[in-house]
Amino acid sequence: MALDAKSPSGPIENRWDRARFEMKLVNPANKRKHTIIVVGTGLAGASAAASLGELGYRVKSFCFQDSPRRAHSIAAQGGINAAKNYPNDGDSVFRLFYDTVKGGDFRARESNVYRLAQISVNIIDQCVAQGVPFAREYGGTLSNRSFGGAQVSRTFYARGQTGQQLLLGAYQALERQVEAGQVEMYPRTEMLDLVVIDGAARGIVTRNLVTGKIECHVADAVVLGTGGYGNVYYLSTNAKGSNCTAIWRAHKRGAYFANPCFTQIHPTCIPVSGDYQSKLTLMSESLRNDGRIWVPKTGGDKRRPEAIPENERDYYLERKYPSFGNLVPRDVASRNAKQVCDEGRGVGPGGLGVYLDFSDAIRRLGEDKIRERYGNLFEMYERITDDNPYKTPMRIYPAIHYTMGGLWVDYYLMSTIPGLFVIGEANFSDHGANRLGASALMQGLSDGYFVLPYTVGDYLAKTKPAPTDVSHPAFHEAEAHVQSLTQRLLSIQGRRSVDSFHRELGRIMWDDCGMSRNAHALEHAIGKIRELRQEYWQNVRVLGAAEDLNQSLEKAGRVADFFELAELMCRDALERNESCGGHFREEYQTPDGEARRNDDEFSYAAAWQYQGDGAPHALHKEPLEFEYVHPSQRSYK
Numbered sequence: 001m002a003l004d005a006k007s008p009s010g011p012i013e014n015r016w017d018r019a020r021f022e023m024k025l026v027n028p029a030n031k032r033k034h035t036i037i038v039v040g041t042g043l044a045g046a047s048a049a050a051s052l053g054e055l056g057y058r059v060k061s062f063c064f065q066d067s068p069r070r071a072h073s074i075a076a077q078g079g080i081n082a083a084k085n086y087p088n089d090g091d092s093v094f095r096l097f098y099d100t101v102k103g104g105d106f107r108a109r110e111s112n113v114y115r116l117a118q119i120s121v122n123i124i125d126q127c128v129a130q131g132v133p134f135a136r137e138y139g140g141t142l143s144n145r146s147f148g149g150a151q152v153s154r155t156f157y158a159r160g161q162t163g164q165q166l167l168l169g170a171y172q173a174l175e176r177q178v179e180a181g182q183v184e185m186y187p188r189t190e191m192l193d194l195v196v197i198d199g200a201a202r203g204i205v206t207r208n209l210v211t212g213k214i215e216c217h218v219a220d221a222v223v224l225g226t227g228g229y230g231n232v233y234y235l236s237t238n239a240k241g242s243n244c245t246a247i248w249r250a251h252k253r254g255a256y257f258a259n260p261c262f263t264q265i266h267p268t269c270i271p272v273s274g275d276y277q278s279k280l281t282l283m284s285e286s287l288r289n290d291g292r293i294w295v296p297k298t299g300g301d302k303r304r305p306e307a308i309p310e311n312e313r314d315y316y317l318e319r320k321y322p323s324f325g326n327l328v329p330r331d332v333a334s335r336n337a338k339q340v341c342d343e344g345r346g347v348g349p350g351g352l353g354v355y356l357d358f359s360d361a362i363r364r365l366g367e368d369k370i371r372e373r374y375g376n377l378f379e380m381y382e383r384i385t386d387d388n389p390y391k392t393p394m395r396i397y398p399a400i401h402y403t404m405g406g407l408w409v410d411y412y413l414m415s416t417i418p419g420l421f422v423i424g425e426a427n428f429s430d431h432g433a434n435r436l437g438a439s440a441l442m443q444g445l446s447d448g449y450f451v452l453p454y455t456v457g458d459y460l461a462k463t464k465p466a467p468t469d470v471s472h473p474a475f476h477e478a479e480a481h482v483q484s485l486t487q488r489l490l491s492i493q494g495r496r497s498v499d500s501f502h503r504e505l506g507r508i509m510w511d512d513c514g515m516s517r518n519a520h521a522l523e524h525a526i527g528k529i530r531e532l533r534q535e536y537w538q539n540v541r542v543l544g545a546a547e548d549l550n551q552s553l554e555k556a557g558r559v560a561d562f563f564e565l566a567e568l569m570c571r572d573a574l575e576r577n578e579s580c581g582g583h584f585r586e587e588y589q590t591p592d593g594e595a596r597r598n599d600d601e602f603s604y605a606a607a608w609q610y611q612g613d614g615a616p617h618a619l620h621k622e623p624l625e626f627e628y629v630h631p632s633q634r635s636y637k
Helices: 012-022 043-055 093-103 110-130 162-180 245-251 285-289 316-320 330-342 359-365 367-385 440-463 473-492 498-513 519-539 551-575
Strands: 035-039 058-062 183-186 189-197 200-208 214-218 221-224 263-269 292-296 354-357 394-403 420-422 604-609 618-623
Touching: 012 110, 035 043, 035 200, 043 058, 043 162, 043 183, 043 440, 058 162, 058 189, 093 110, 110 162, 110 440, 162 183, 162 440, 189 214, 189 245, 189 473, 200 221, 200 473, 214 473, 221 245, 221 440, 245 420, 245 551, 263 285, 263 330, 285 367, 292 316, 292 330, 316 330, 330 354, 330 394, 359 367, 367 394, 420 440, 473 519, 473 551, 498 519, 498 551, 519 551, 551 604
Parallel strands: 035 058, 035 221, 058 183, 221 420
Antiparallel strands: 189 200, 200 214, 263 394, 292 354, 354 394, 604 618
């Protein structure tokens, strides 16, 4: 079955304006009659809830942290893209659109990406008006820096904490609506199921993470802004609380899951230091502006980096990709780091690391300028590693970071369940097979501030949802399902911890469905995941009780979902017999080791339909058509 993205026709630069004009509106008096649930309070969720509240809707906002300020959006340190062309270096809306489609290896929907590039210029104005302290030049104008996959400087930043400052802006806007009574906040609350009535999303079932109380909430539309699923790998750059439960439970209620195998490996992370490490730390991609990446030319060289002379260093990205150098896209940088380490030229314990060296930039600009740009990042690195990056190069290695896959949405950000909207990293829509750096913040705020407020209104004006309440049988059924799952997990009383299962699952995924994949490894992974999942439901031990604060129970439900998602990721990777972006199948590469796409057979977004426990998912395809950026062999040389 081919999916319809409902993209407007006509010249691409006019599509969003035309779509907005053709949307039906809800008048201000009627907005007060509608309740909208927004799950998640990161950049996408907080901006959406704040915007919908300001428009006059009644909003229920759900946050599983104690405050929206702790959302994982704060970890997006490096910057946010926008096609303002302040440096006058040749940027434009079309160039940002082009770079994003090319960077995603021609596996993104053109209409969505162009809209994102258009809206990018408004996001900066919005955030400046909120007081976000972007870096500025001496004369007061906003400063820009470069990021991977672009030859222009279009990335706005607030030192090394851009995500945190943007989140504080969205948080202030959200809290203003809370104070005004337009938004009702539910902190320390997790969504555990979606309620569908007459084919449309009408509410959710939640668990209070402090008291354990299960509750139902009714709405006329539901918005999921719950982030990505990188923690399926156990070790990732994501916060430990980041999970797939909200989108996976919605998937099992009928929302298609798109491109689950499109996961991103970030090239600049602090390497793994031990078997029992619980997460990895991301060093911002912004560091690649001034840091040069290299390894020794000779394998097994154990000398200190400062003792290795220039002529014995291999600045391999600059050598192989002279046009982009250290600013090649993330997937390209990550694969090349793995390659030199596989050759035995990696540095540090275990040989799983490369150097990120700032000595040239410090000589050229001075330590004070580098400290001004990246000081908090350097401090964080030194606290973790006890190495001073002003004196000795950082050691970095790729790690799981962002997930381009997510729930399938059409042009209007609505899933295959009417009334269920999905925004930010929780959907699949804008990045294709690889996300360019500094585009996550751009998409989250674009969806929340500038797209969703229009599209939700259009849905409500056209459908006029009938009144309902928690006495409806669908709410009773969903609540009973949640209670049953909770009791089942608590009753197993096995001998293995939740974390031990999660760690083993993560190792399978990293080895067989990580930075590179092949058919044999993927088939092996599917078998191992099924075996481990079966053992999980027989031998996991969940401590504590349901009617209490119980993090063991929280993790158990999330890991149960990760098992199911992991199998689908492997199947999706096995089905896609090509290499593109972050999906690198070893059987499909060019003679010089670059990704080799198969546009004739795989120029589509894969959307998977859940068909019941134990039944194979059904594959649906959204054909991708390229009118403006014609697919070509992606080259950064």
